[in-house]
Amino acid sequence: MTVYITNAKRTPVGVKDGIFSTIEAAHLAAPVIKTLADCSAVPPDEVILGNVTGPGGNIARLSALLAGLPQSVPGFTVDRQCSSGLEAIRLGAALVASGEAQHVIAGGCESSSTSLRPEKAVFSPQSIGDPEMGIAAEWLAEREEISRKDQDDYAVLSYRRFAESIAAARFTHEIVPVGGCSVDEAALKKRPIERMAPRAKSAFQPGGTVTALNASAFNDAACAVFMTSVEAPGMKVIASAASGADPNFPAASPVPAIEKLLMKTGLSVSDIDVWEINEAFAVKIIYTARKLGIPFEKINPDGGGLALGHPYGASGAMLVLRLFYGMQQRNERFGIAAVGSAGGIGVAMLFERV
Structure with missing residues (x-):
């Protein structure tokens, strides 16, 4: 069965201890879930969220x-570290494709500010x-x-693209306000990144190459998508893949997952219009761009986690x-989302604009 987002x-x-300093992860996720459910004629059959540093339980x-969903709607939580939100969508798509569910809300949430796991x-x-992530990045x-x-040059590019996206109001329609906040905290700060x-x-590490500006920050946010077996405009889920890699180089782990995904679909790197x-x-x-031969022009065109968080x-x-909105705005056909996670795990998904 075909799956549509x-x-x-x-x-x-x-930012950690910033605008959402006292808002727990579930309270970030609830407004997003409510908004998605309110836009649908029927409630979801399942809610799946990724979470890494939360308080435990079933967020x-x-x-x-x-969010006020009917008590008959269950939910389960996924922890695949940084891949958790993508894995939640991957699992939701599998439920819809198999016929086990017709409608699923899936995504992830995180509150670094309120986490009890320092x-x-x-x-x-x-x-x-089992190196610290920053040390592992240095090793790679x-x-x-x-x-x-x-x-540093790539970080400057990411910040510049993010600033251009803010100026062009590309994020306006995707954001659900929380606690009176409707703008990304990074957008409120003027940072002369080039200098x-x-x-x-x-x-x-002393003399290392990884800094606070070419690495991401600690952040708070929630994000989710609505998936269905009913054909509608948006994106179609084509395929997904997960792969293990050397835990000492987790930043390299998107590559084997992407290679596995391309092999599964018979597509090449040049067939993909945009990569997130x-x-x-x-x-x-x-590393991923060099290894796979992906031009930077096709990667994270609206800016990424270095700037946004x-x-x-x-x-x-x-x-x-970002693929959902970006491929519509740019009239692109194929997009891939990929993440590398602690422990050496990569997850990748291929989508087609409908």
Whole structure:
């Protein structure tokens, strides 16, 4: 059965201890779910949310109840680290495609501000290696000879594209206001990134190449999409793939997932009009682009996580949202969303504009 995405919404993205400093993850997700449900003639059969640093429990079910959905609508929560939001959409699509559900709301939410988990979880046995994400990004940069300038130049590009998107009001129709806030916190700050990037200090090791400006921040946000088996304008889910990789180089993990996805569909890199790849680190995008031969012009054309932010559980869903609106605005056919996660796991999904 064919799966269609007919709507996508998100909250503004807040910085840790910023505009959403006291709003818990479920209370960020609830307005998004309510908005998507209100736009549909029927309630969803399931709510699926990704979440990484929340308080435990079942945030998807809690969020659905807070949104006022009928108590008959269940919910379940996914943790695949940074891939969680994309994985939630992938699972929702599988339910619809199999006929187990007709309508699904899926996405993710994160509140770094209210998280009770300040320490890093264990993602891999020490016998294999389980580095901090920033250190792992440094290792990939060193192994692949990706310089500090390469990373800074890409960060400047991401910030510039984000600023252009704000100026063109490209995000206006996708944002659900929360707590009186309707604008991304990053958009409220004037940052002369071209001057700041070369002056930024190494963030994770002395003399390193990864800084606070070519790596993402800690953020708060929620994002979800409405999926259905009923044909409608928007996007069609074509295929998806997940793949494991070396846990010591998690920033490299989108590549095997994308390769697996392209092999499954018989498409080549040149067939894809636009790529949304999570910008946890600039080095991740540079590595993926070089390895697969993707031109930067086709990657994150509205800016990405370096500028906007990286609310872990929601980030994968935000990639799908960007494709949903961006491919319509630019009249593109095929788009891929891809994320690399802690522990060395990549997830990728292919969509076609309808």
